Every structure is written in C-alpha cells, then in structure tokens.
Amino acid sequence: MNKQTPALLIRLWHSLWTTLRHAWAKRETVSYPEIKRPLPGRWRGRIVLTRDPDGEERCVACYLCSAVCPVDCIHLQATQRDDGRRYPETFRIDFSRCIFCGFCEEACPTLAIQLTPDFEMCEQSHGELVYEKEQLLVEGQGKHPSYNFYRHAGIAITGKAIGEGVGDTPPVDHDTNLP
Amino acid sequence: MGTMRIDGHEIPFQENDNILKAALAANIEIPYFCYHAALGSLGACRLCAVEVASVDPAQKPRVVMSCLEFARDGLSVSVSAAAARQVRQRVIEFLMINHPHDCPVCDEGGECHLQDMTVACGPPYRRYRGRKRTFTNQYLGPLVHHEMNRCITCYRCTRFYQDYALGDDLGSMRLRNEVYFGRFQDGPLTSPFAGNLVEICPTGVFTDAVFRQHFARVWDLQTAPSICPHCSVGCNTLPGARDGTLRRVRNRFHPELNRWFICDRGRYGHQYSEHPDRPLTAQVAGVKMSYREALAAAAEQIKAAGDKTGGLGSTREDLESNAMLQTLLNKLSGRFATFSDPQLETATAAAVAALQSSGGAPSLAEIEQADAALVVGDLTAHAPMMDLALRQAYRNGAKLAILHSGPCLLTRFAATTLTVAPHEIGAQLLHLNEQAATASNASNQHKKELADIATCLTTAQRPILIGVSETMSAPEIAALVQLATALGSHARLAYALPGANAYGTTLLTPTNSTNAVLEAIELGQIQTLIVMGNDPLGDARLGARWRAARQRLSTLIVLDCVATTTAEAADILLPVAAWAERGGTFVNYEGRAQGFAPVFQRAEPLPNTVEVLADLAHCLELTLPDVPAVLNNLFPGYQTPFPGTMGPSLPAPSLTMQTDTTIGTASITHPGHWQVALTSWYGDDALASYAAALVELAPAAAVLIHPTAAFKEGIEDKEQVRLRGPAGTVVLPVQLNNDVAADTIALARVTLAQLGVGHGDLLELERIL
Numbered sequence: 036m037n038k039q040t041p042a043l044l045i046r047l048w049h050s051l052w053t054t055l056r057h058a059w060a061k062r063e064t065v066s067y068p069e070i071k072r073p074l075p076g077r078w079r080g081r082i083v084l085t086r087d088p089d090g091e092e093r094c095v096a097c098y099l100c101s102a103v104c105p106v107d108c109i110h111l112q113a114t115q116r117d118d119g120r121r122y123p124e125t126f127r128i129d130f131s132r133c134i135f136c137g138f139c140e141e142a143c144p145t146l147a148i149q150l151t152p153d154f155e156m157c158e159q160s161h162g163e164l165v166y167e168k169e170q171l172l173v174e175g176q177g178k179h180p181s182y183n184f185y186r187h188a189g190i191a192i193t194g195k196a197i198g199e200g201v202g203d204t205p206p207v208d209h210d211t212n213l214p
Numbered sequence: 215m216g217t218m219r220i221d222g223h224e225i226p227f228q229e230n231d232n233i234l235k236a237a238l239a240a241n242i243e244i245p246y247f248c249y250h251a252a253l254g255s256l257g258a259c260r261l262c263a264v265e266v267a268s269v270d271p272a273q274k275p276r277v278v279m280s281c282l283e284f285a286r287d288g289l290s291v292s293v294s295a296a297a298a299r300q301v302r303q304r305v306i307e308f309l310m311i312n313h314p315h316d317c318p319v320c321d322e323g324g325e326c327h328l329q330d331m332t333v334a335c336g337p338p339y340r341r342y343r344g345r346k347r348t349f350t351n352q353y354l355g356p357l358v359h360h361e362m363n364r365c366i367t368c369y370r371c372t373r374f375y376q377d378y379a380l381g382d383d384l385g386s387m388r389l390r391n392e393v394y395f396g397r398f399q400d401g402p403l404t405s406p407f408a409g410n411l412v413e414i415c416p417t418g419v420f421t422d423a424v425f426r427q428h429f430a431r432v433w434d435l436q437t438a439p440s441i442c443p444h445c446s447v448g449c450n451t452l453p454g455a456r457d458g459t460l461r462r463v464r465n466r467f468h469p470e471l472n473r474w475f476i477c478d479r480g481r482y483g484h485q486y487s488e489h490p491d492r493p494l495t496a497q498v499a500g501v502k503m504s505y506r507e508a509l510a511a512a513a514e515q516i517k518a519a520g521d522k523t524g525g526l527g528s529t530r531e532d533l534e535s536n537a538m539l540q541t542l543l544n545k546l547s548g549r550f551a552t553f554s555d556p557q558l559e560t561a562t563a564a565a566v567a568a569l570q571s572s573g574g575a576p577s578l579a580e581i582e583q584a585d586a587a588l589v590v591g592d593l594t595a596h597a598p599m600m601d602l603a604l605r606q607a608y609r610n611g612a613k614l615a616i617l618h619s620g621p622c623l624l625t626r627f628a629a630t631t632l633t634v635a636p637h638e639i640g641a642q643l644l645h646l647n648e649q650a651a652t653a654s655n656a657s658n659q660h661k662k663e664l665a666d667i668a669t670c671l672t673t674a675q676r677p678i679l680i681g682v683s684e685t686m687s688a689p690e691i692a693a694l695v696q697l698a699t700a701l702g703s704h705a706r707l708a709y710a711l712p713g714a715n716a717y718g719t720t721l722l723t724p725t726n727s728t729n730a731v732l733e734a735i736e737l738g739q740i741q742t743l744i745v746m747g748n749d750p751l752g753d754a755r756l757g758a759r760w761r762a763a764r765q766r767l768s769t770l771i772v773l774d775c776v777a778t779t780t781a782e783a784a785d786i787l788l789p790v791a792a793w794a795e796r797g798g799t800f801v802n803y804e805g806r807a808q809g810f811a812p813v814f815q816r817a818e819p820l821p822n823t824v825e826v827l828a829d830l831a832h833c834l835e836l837t838l839p840d841v842p843a844v845l846n847n848l849f850p851g852y853q854t855p856f857p858g859t860m861g862p863s864l865p866a867p868s869l870t871m872q873t874d875t876t877i878g879t880a881s882i883t884h885p886g887h888w889q890v891a892l893t894s895w896y897g898d899d900a901l902a903s904y905a906a907a908l909v910e911l912a913p914a915a916a917v918l919i920h921p922t923a924a925f926k927e928g929i930e931d932k933e934q935v936r937l938r939g940p941a942g943t944v945v946l947p948v949q950l951n952n953d954v955a956a957d958t959i960a961l962a963r964v965t966l967a968q969l970g971v972g973h974g975d976l977l978e979l980e981r982i983l
Contacts, residue, residue, distance in 0.1 A: 098434065
C-alpha cells in the first residue's frame with residue numbers, strides 16, 4: 036500500500052459526505068421565470084426617464100448622459116416648450132449597445148435618467164432594443180422622490196418667475212438706481 | 215522688446231504688453247475673464263492674479279492683476295504661487311455665490327469660460343448657503359437671448375457693443391453687486407454686430423437665440439473651417455451641424471480679415487439652408503423626380519438645343535462651379551454669363567479691374583489703420599465687416615467722409631456727409647477729383663463738403679477709398695479710381711462687391727456677356743438656359759425683361775439651393791448642396807482665394823454644383839477636364855487653397871476694361887419723377903433673405919423721402935403713395951428720413967423688384983388723395 040493512500044481515502048470520503056449532505060440541504064436554485072428573486076434597489080438594469088413631483092418630465096435635454104456614455108448608445112435632441120421648460124424632442128437608447136454602466140445616471144444633473152432593477156429585455160432583433168422616449172418615460176419619480184430641478188434653477192418657467200426659486204431673492208429692479 | 219520669467223520659463227514680450235498678453239502669446243495659461251485681445255484690459259474680474267517677485271530681495275513678493283501690470287525686463291512672475299492661486303480661488307467662489315444652478319439648461323454649457331475657470335481654479339464645493347440675487351431678463355430680439363442671472367460683471371458686452379462696435383442701445387445700469395447689462399427697454403438690439411455678444415460673453419448671459427431653438431451641445435457639433443457666403447469680405451467662419459442639419463455659425467479667427475468677430479448676417483444668415491421651402495428633390499415640369507431622371511431630362515434638352523444653350527453662373531457660387539459651367543458651355547459652343555444685370559456686370563468688372571491695377575485692396579486689418587476714408591454708398595448693408603473696420607479707424611481718430619444717396623448707418627460717425635441723388639454721385643466724385651488735384655474752388659452747391667472731404671483725404675497719411683459697386687456705375691467706379699490715383703500711392707482702394715465670389719466670377723465673365731445672353735434669348739438664339747445659383751427672373755431692374763425672355767426659352771434648367779423666383783419658374787430644377795454641405799473656393803474683395811470645407815452631409819445628401827455639371831456632361835457624352843485642370847488653365851499657377859489657411863491671392867491675369875468712363879450730366883429732372891436709391895440693410899442678400907430670424911428684423915416696407923423734399927411736394931409722413939414703375943404699381947406709406955437725398959426716394963430691394971426699377975432709375979410717385 037502506498038504511503039499516501041490513507042490521506043486519499045479520507046479526501047474521497049470527505050467529498051462523498053459533502054455530496055450526501057447537500058442531497059438533503061435546502062435548495063438555493065429557483066426556477067426562473069416562474070419564481071423571480073427580488074433584486075436590490077440599486078440594480079443597474081433597464082433605463083427609465085422619470086418625472087418630477089409635478090408630473091412633468093425631469094429631463095431637460097442637457098446632453099450630459101449622451102456625452103458620458105462610453106458606448107454612445109444615447110441619442111437625443113433638445114427643444115423648448117412655450118413655458119420655458121427644456122425637454123428632449125427625441126430620446127433614444129439603444130439597449131443592444133448599452134452596457135448598463137450607470138454613468139448616465141451619475142451624470143444626470145436633474146435625476147431624470149435612472150437605472151432600474153429590470154433586466155428582462157430579450158427581443159428577437161436589435162431594432163426592437165432601440166427604445167424611444169415613449170418607452171423610456173415612466174410616470175413616477177423613481178429612486179429620488181421630491182426633487183424638482185426647475186425649483187432650483189435660475190431660469191423662469193410658467194408658475195415660477197425669476198426670483199421665486201429655492202433660495203432666490205426677489206429680482207432687482209434695474210430701472211432705478213436707488214439702493 | 216525684452217524677456218521676463220514666468221514660473222521659470224523665459225518668455226519674450228513686446229513693448230507695452232501687459233503680463234497677461236505676453237503670457238498668452240507664449241502659450242502660458244493665466245486664467246482670466248474680462249481681458250480680450252480686441253478690447254484690452256479692464257481689471258474688472260480680478261481673476262488673472264499672479265505673484266510678482268520684488269526687485270528688492272528684502273521685500274515680499276506681491277500679488278498683482280497680470281492684465282494691468284506692464285511686462286518689464288527681468289520681471290519674475292509666478293502663476294502657480296500659493297498666494298495667487300488662493301486669490302483666484304476666492305474670486306471664483308465669490309462669482310459663484312449668485313450664479314444660478316443653470317448649467318443643464320444653459321446654452322453656454324460645454325463652451326463656458328466660467329465653467330472652465332471654476333474647474334481650473336475654483337473650490338469644488340459651494341460653501342455659501344445664503345440667498346441668491348436675481349435679475350429679470352429682457353427680450354433683445356430674435357437673435358440674442360438674454361439670461362442676466364448668469365452675469366459675472368466682466369463688462370465685455372458693453373465694451374464690445376458700445377466701445378468697439380459703437381452701438382448705443384446696450385449698457386450697464388445700477389451699481390454695487392447689482393450691475394445690470396441690458397437696454398433701457400425690451401426690444402431688438404439695433405447694432406448689426408449684436409450677435410458677437412454671444413461669443414464675447416464668457417458665460418451664458420447672451421446666447422444664440424436661433425441655435426437655441428434646435429439646440430445641440432458643442433461637443434456634438436460637426437465643424438469644419440468655412441468661409442461666409444454672404445458678402446465679398448470673405449470672413450472666416452466655423453459652422454456647426456448635427457444630425458444632417460446646420461445649427462449655427464461662429465467666427466473663426468483670421469488675422470487679416472474678420473479676426474474675432476463676424477456680422478449678424480454671417481452669423482444668422484445660414485438659416486436659408488434649413489428654410490422649409492428649400493428645394494430638396496429634383497423636379498421636372500413641377501413633378502418630383504429622382505435626380506437621375508431629372509438629369510437625363512436636362513441632358514436631353516441640352517442635346518436638342520446643341521449650341522443654342524446658354525449658361526448663367528453666379529457671384530454667390532464658388533469659383534469651381536462657375537469655371538465648370540463655363541467649360542461645359544465652351545464644349546457645347548454655348549454662351550456663358552454670370553450676372554443678371556448688365557449694369558451690375560460692367561460695374562463689378564470695372565471694380566475688379568480697378569482693384570487689380572491699384573495693387574490690391576487693403577485687408578480689414580489695414581482698413582482699421584486708416585486715418586481718413588471716403589465711402590461711396592451704404593457700406594454696412596453690402597460689407598458689414600468693412601463697416602466695423604472703419605468704426606475702429608474712427609475710434610482711432612480717422613476722419614470718415616460718406617457720399618451716399620439713401621440711408622446709411624455709417625453717417626453717424628462721419629466727419630463729412632454728402633447726400634446726393636444717385637445720378638449726381640459721379641459728378642460729385644469728379645468735383646472731388648478736381649479739388650484733390652488742384653484745390654480749385656469750383657462753384658458747386660456742395661462746395662464746403664467737397665472741400666472738407668478733399669482736405670481730409672489729401673492731408674491724410676493712410677487714406678482709404680471704399681465704394682459699393684452695386685450702387686455705383688462703371689464711370690463712377692472709374693472716377694473713384696482717378697481720385698485714388700490723384701491722392702498718390704499711399705491711398706488705398708477697396709470695393710464691396712456683390713456676392714461672396716464676385717471677384718472670382720468676374721474674372722471668368724466675358725465682356726458684356728449678360729446683355730449678349732439676354733438678347734440671344736430674346737432673338738431665339740438660346741433655347742435652353744442653365745441657371746446656376748442665380749435669380750435673373752427676380753432681378754430688380756431687369757426681372758420683367760428676363761421673365762418675358764423666359765417665355766421664348768424651351769427649357770429653363772435651374773441649379774440652386776434656395777427657392778428663388780427663377781427656381782420656381784424652372785422646367786427642370788436640380789437642387790444642389792448649400793455652401794456648408796460642400797467644399798469650394800470663394801475669392802474675396804482683395805482677390806484672396808479662400809477654400810471652405812464641407813461641414814456635414816444631409817440625411818439625403820444633395821450633389822454639389824460641380825458634381826451636377828460633371829454628371830450632366832457625362833449624360834451628354836462629353837468629357838470635361840477635372841476641376842484643378844480647369845482652374846489651372848484659367849489661372850496659371852493656381853493652387854487649391856486649403857480650408858483653414860490664410861488664403862493665397864488668386865494668380866489672375868489682369869482684367870481689361872473698356873468701359874465708357876464719361877459721366878453724364880447730373881441734372882436729369884423730369885417733373886413728377888423721382889430718382890430711386892436702393893436702401894438695403896445688413897440682412898438683405900440673395901441668401902440671407904431666406905433666414906427667418908433676420909427677416910423678422912427687416913425694416914418695414916416704406917417710401918423713404920427727405921422731409922424737405924416731402925414738404926415741397928406736400929407729402930406728409932405715413933401718407934400712402936402710389937409708385938408706378940415699368941413692371942408694376944405699389945402702394946406704400948411714406949417715411950420721412952433725413953439721410954435720403956433731395957429728389958430721391960429710397961426703396962427696399964423687394965419693392966424695387968416689384969416695380970422693375972434699379973438703383974438710379976426714375977420712378978413716378980403719385981399721391982393718393
């Protein structure tokens with residue numbers, strides 16, 4: 036008998052015992068898609084565009100997300116409403132290119148673009164993975180409730196004149212020289 | 215003139231340079247806001263702090279503003295010293311106290327000097343938690359958007375607008391930390407150079423209102439060095455395009471021409487290429503067709519016409535396309551012309567011949583150095599940047615004299631203004647010649663003005679004579695040349711020519727060709743006419759004659775990028791690429807050939823004119839030589855100017871002019887008839903008149919009459935009068951204007967086209983009682 040045989044046998048028994056033990060252990064595998072595991076809130080999945088507490092689009096089409104995107108999958112065109120609000124005329128994300136890095140969410144100054152815990156985006160063709168604004172814009176405020184960019188910005192919109200923003204003083208009357 | 219040390223680097227400086235200027239010239243970056251090479255130092259922003267070591271080693275080094283401290287030999291400067299860095303950081307922190315949280319919605323973002331400087335010098339976080347001061351904004355017209363909250367009080371806007379461009383409706387108001395830059399009341403800015411506020415403002419107070427409507431960030435814009443297509447000055451520009459549409463035009467530095475600025479026509483006139491009526495599909499007899507089908511139809515017509523083919527080039531098309539059209543017509547033994555008005559052709563030819571023989575026109579930088587200038591005509595409308603250069607000369611003490619018939623913005627700065635009817639301009643120039651040559655005292659009703667102008671020009675060291683060739687006849691242009699000769703070799707001569715490539719096109723134009731083509735059409739000797747980028751049917755003086763001649767044509771083939779009257783009347787319309795969508799060469803008023811590069815392609819690319827002509831030749835089974843060969847043949851030694859370079863002068867054989875230089879008697883008086891003067895404005899040219907934002911600023915159509923003349927005829931202000939011209943009748947309100955000559959009515963180009971008269975023609979005016 037070889038000098039190493041006892042050690043080998045012990046190892047063999049050890050693995051057999053582990054296998055036997057797992058045969059009766061509680062199962063970790065779930066049968067997806069019948070059972071779906073809860074994902075953490077910070078999961079970087081499907082990208083959405085959220086709305087502010089007034090129900091208006093948060094996105095002001097500043098182009099920072101498309102600038103920071105390492106795979107160039109975001110395309111948008113800015114335009115302006117009559118009430119002074121900027122918004123994207125078109126907003127397109129090519130999810131067949133997206134690597135879900137979350138840079139766009141980090142870059143977004145208005146907390147509009149957010150990554151959600153949803154990864155179920157299988158389609159038959161690449162074209163179907165190009166999401167337009169209608170598919171991206173959701174009704175809620177997402178992870179950041181109560182933030183409203185226009186309340187802090189210096190520009191005037193309908194319902195918020197110059198000087199009515201958070202932390203603003205009333206506008207200076209430039210027609211007088213009195214202090 | 216010496217050297218100083220900045221952080222251990224020895225850098226040279228010129229006399230009277232400040233530290234900042236010398237450092238920037240040596241590519242050493244000192245942060246700054248209010249300094250501008252054209253506007254000089256002010257010391258308003260306090261950002262350019264540097265530490266200067268004292269000569270006495272016992273004394274401590276001190277922090278100074280580098281823009282206010284002269285460079286001295288042996289001076290030791292530190293940009294990176296801790297004290298200087300701290301000053302800059304605090305300055306930025308104070309500037310940011312009231313700065314709004316606007317970057318995401320600010321059009322300046324990405325090319326904002328304040329953003330860059332905050333990242334470079336400022337503290338990364340905001341410590342101030344107090345409330346922000348706010349300002350209301352003003353409506354400043356369709357070109358410039360105002361957002362006053364973002365101001366950092368560098369005074370660049372007023373220094374440019376008031377001091378540099380001599381405008382008077384934008385200034386600073388109030389005091390302390392509440393300084394406000396704007397107008398007394400809301401309203402469009404009146405200066406033709408207002409658009410430069412967009413570039414001069416280091417932050418987002420003044421932004422481009424046209425670009426804003428279809429906004430894109432600077433990093434997304436496709437750009438390429440280009441040349442402005444709107445007038446003969448040839449300013450260097452940088453158009454920006456995205457997603458197959460042209461979004462904006464910015465200035466591109468050229469040391470001899472426009473330098474840091476361009477006029478509003480150059481900045482906003484580009485909208486013509488995005489005009490909703492722009493033809494984008496080929497049409498045959500009004501039916502949309504593919505390019506190939508239209509081309510085949512055109513080739514068939516040209517084949518049928520054979521040598522009965524004519525071609526009309528254009529002063530707004532590049533050198534290449536005009537040369538190729540000429541070559542194609544030579545192959546077909548057809549006739550070639552480039553102007554729609556024979557008078558304009560002879561005048562422009564005379565001007566180009568004069569420019570060639572006078573040893574070259576002065577560049578804008580040289581015009582700025584003039585100490586006396588005579589301007590004939592309304593320069594602001596025809597070459598705005600020459601006007602800005604003259605304003606600089608005026609600021610430096612030059613005496614300006616203006617000889618004109620209609621309203622003219624430059625008269626405000628003129629030492630002497632002589633307002634005479636169009637027909638008298640030539641006679642006055644001859645008088646001036648006599649005055650300059652002999653100082654004679656000819657009896658003339660404008661004796662004093664003429665004597666003043668003559669004295670001013672003869673005593674000047676660097677006099678400049680500038681004519682507007684569109685409103686001058688060939689003899690008048692010759693008279694101005696004589697005056698230049700009489701003044702001596704130090705006098706310089708320049709002409710504002712009609713069109714970006716008028717100089718180059720004129721060199722290709724056979725003598726008296728416009729008349730020849732027009733008469734040939736009328737006699738049935740031309741059956742098929744190819745019009746390239748020209749609008750003969752919409753011509754002011756001869757439009758009616760062209761329209762009548764058009765009936766005799768069997769086919770009118772039009773290549774154009776705007777929906778002109780001619781394009782609408784075309785049998786075969788071949789839309790071509792606008793200037794930013796193709797490359798080419800424009801020859802400016804100095805004879806400087808400047809190349810421009812294609813900036814972008816439309817989603818459905820249009821062929822450029824040269825390509826259309828080559829395709830046409832291919833369909834006709836003709837072999838045309840390639841463009842460089844054609845141009846080398848026409849201009850021996852020609853080398854294609856590379857876009858973005860200074861632009862070499864065109865090696866052109868000199869143009870010989872045999873025009874009648876006799877000036878007719880001045881007094882052509884018909885009772886009830888008035889002489890017509892063209893009143894143009896800076897947004898009015900063949901292309902810019904399709905730019906929506908500029909058109910919004912166009913002055914209302916009116917009959918401009920001098921108050922005295924109106925009083926003599928019993929005409930009152932705002933009264934409706936009927937004008938009767940050869941092509942039609944127009945009813946317009948009268949507007950009294952002190953800048954119009956006696957016996958003259960000044961009318962806009964559109965009205966002239968409706969009436970069928972040109973500058974200097976006679977017109978009947980009838981009161982409606």
